[in-house]
Amino acid sequence: MPLYEHTFMVRQDLSNAQVDxxxxxxxxxxxxxxxxxxxxxxxxxxxxxxxxxxxxKAHFTLFNLDTPPAxxxxxxxxxxxxxxxxxxxxxRVDHLEDGPSAMMRRGRDRDDRGGRDDRFGRDRGDRGDRGDRGDRGDRGDRGDRGDRGDRGxxxxxPREESKSEGGE
Numbered sequence: 001m002p003l004y005e006h007t008f009m010v011r012q013d014l015s016n017a018q019v020d021x022x023x024x025x026x027x028x029x030x031x032x033x034x035x036x037x038x039x040x041x042x043x044x045x046x047x048x049x050x051x052x053x054x055x056x057k058a059h060f061t062l063f064n065l066d067t068p069p070a071x072x073x074x075x076x077x078x079x080x081x082x083x084x085x086x087x088x089x090x091x092r093v094d095h096l097e098d099g100p101s102a103m104m105r106r107g108r109d110r111d112d113r114g115g116r117d118d119r120f121g122r123d124r125g126d127r128g129d130r131g132d133r134g135d136r137g138d139r140g141d142r143g144d145r146g147d148r149g150d151r152g153x154x155x156x157x158p159r160e161e162s163k164s165e166g167g168e
Contacts, residue, residue: 001035003096004065004072008079008088009058012045019059022084026063029075035067038096043103058086062103064096 008026010019019042027037043060052058065072072090079085099105 001066001068003093004063004067004090005093005096006063006065006072006075006088006090007060008063009048009052009060009086010084011053011055011086012057012059014059014084016059018084019061022082023061026075026079029078030063030065030067030071033067033071033074035065035071037063038066039064041101041104052086055086060103062101066096 010022014022023040023042027040030037039062041062043062045057045059047057048055076088076090079088
């Protein structure tokens with residue numbers, strides 16, 4: 001049978017018990033269609049990138065499915081009819097992951113890497129003495145701008161010497 005990863009989002013105002021009831025309902029649809037749910041992960045309430053059906057947050061749940069396509073189609077049909085389901089996505093995969101998904105691993109990986117990591121989990125490397133920037137000169141004196149008052153823009157009034165050069 002084909003393998004699928006299915007993720008769905010449920011409205012934020014539902015309780016955890018209601019989310020569990022919906023999860024069990026969709027599992028029973030898969031099992032009634034002759035398939036099986038290999039793994040279920042509840043990812044919690046997460047903020048959405050933009051408002052969807054007047055919701056700014058949603059409960060996220062992942063299914064790993066080993067099921068015929070007809071059972072997936074029936075589950076998606078029931079999700080589309082449900083007012084509690086905000087969005088869903090089903091992807092056919094070649095094999096299912098054995099361990100936790102990337103969303104569940106995310107918090108633990110940061111501690112295992114060591115070193116200084118920024119908020120996206122990338123190592124920033126040794127920043128050193130910043131000698132690769134070159135000499136930036138004396139930054140305390142700002143007299144090189146003249147009387148313009150801004151950083152390199154033209155002054156509003158033309159200079160006197162430009163009038164005398166062009167006036168001949």
